[in-house]
Amino acid sequence: MSLDTRIKLNNGTAIPCVGFGTYKIKDGNEAYASTKAALENGYVHVDTAAFYENEKYVGNAVKDFLSVSDLKREDLFITSKVWKTEAGYEKTLKAFERTMDEIGLDYLDLYLIHWPSSYAFDDDWENTNRSTWKAMMEIYKSGRVKAIGVSNFLTHHLNALMESEVIPAVDQIEINPGFMQEETVKFCQSNGILVEAWSPLGRGKSLAHPVLEELAAKYGKTVAQIILRWDIQHDIVPLPKSVHEERIIENADVFDFEISDEDMNKIDDMEPYGNSGHSPDE
């Protein structure tokens, strides 16, 4: 297994098993440099979004990397997302065009609805999600994205899309030890929807947990590596973010060990310590 080991999505597109996250890297130079560092260190999968305001710099890093690399565009996997203010058919189509102008690539590998419309904000949330999804399906059929999916969708949001002509290929949700979202993961994995983990390191919050520190010492790895390996062994694609090259390298060095079933259970059974505070229904 390596960073380029791929998992087949429900439409046949293959997604690399770890992605490089780019949230909160708003500074253009930093977004460019860290994405380029990730690609130069073997990552072939990058996650961005219109909301991150860095699509242009991520796209530039991809193009510059490809101009000197033996790899081709099809060897990379690039994701972006439509932000929640752009929900609905027309707005989503327009948001996609803006994303493509910004990122400057011929196509995306994956395009996601960043957050669902929810009953907390929209009485007609199911229909709003369906009409956003209708635009996503149209974009998919145009061939300019290889797969479409959602993010932060819980089971009830997903249910509104499950009768569609195209079923979401991916649900990108927050997952870290202590916040496992079992119900959504179970629903996705039993319906052929691949789960990606955002904030796999709990934005750093997970890194000082004694259970994980003990396992890190046992396996001779870092806590970050234990968590990312735990995701992979759960068939979940983690998207670690770092602006530091040594951490970018560290987060990719997760293929030379295996966590035992017993230790996987120990992590699964960790006391919940809370999520980032954002629930799609709040």
Ligand SMILES: NC(=O)c1ccc[n+]([C@@H]2O[C@H](COP(=O)([O-])OP(=O)(O)OC[C@H]3O[C@@H](n4cnc5c(N)ncnc54)[C@H](OP(=O)(O)O)[C@@H]3O)[C@@H](O)[C@H]2O)c1
């Ligand atoms: N769909 C969504 O709604 C959503 C929401 C949030 C995130 N995401 C995606 O998921 C990606 C990851 O989530 P995230 O950025 O929130 O959090 P994360 O990857 O869990 O954690 C990133 C934080 O951990 C630090 N870090 C990274 N590797 C480390 C290591 N080996 N040792 C110690 N510290 C380390 C980083 O610091 P430095 O950068 O300073 O190294 C940063 O502060 C995002 O970048 C984005 O692509 C999606």
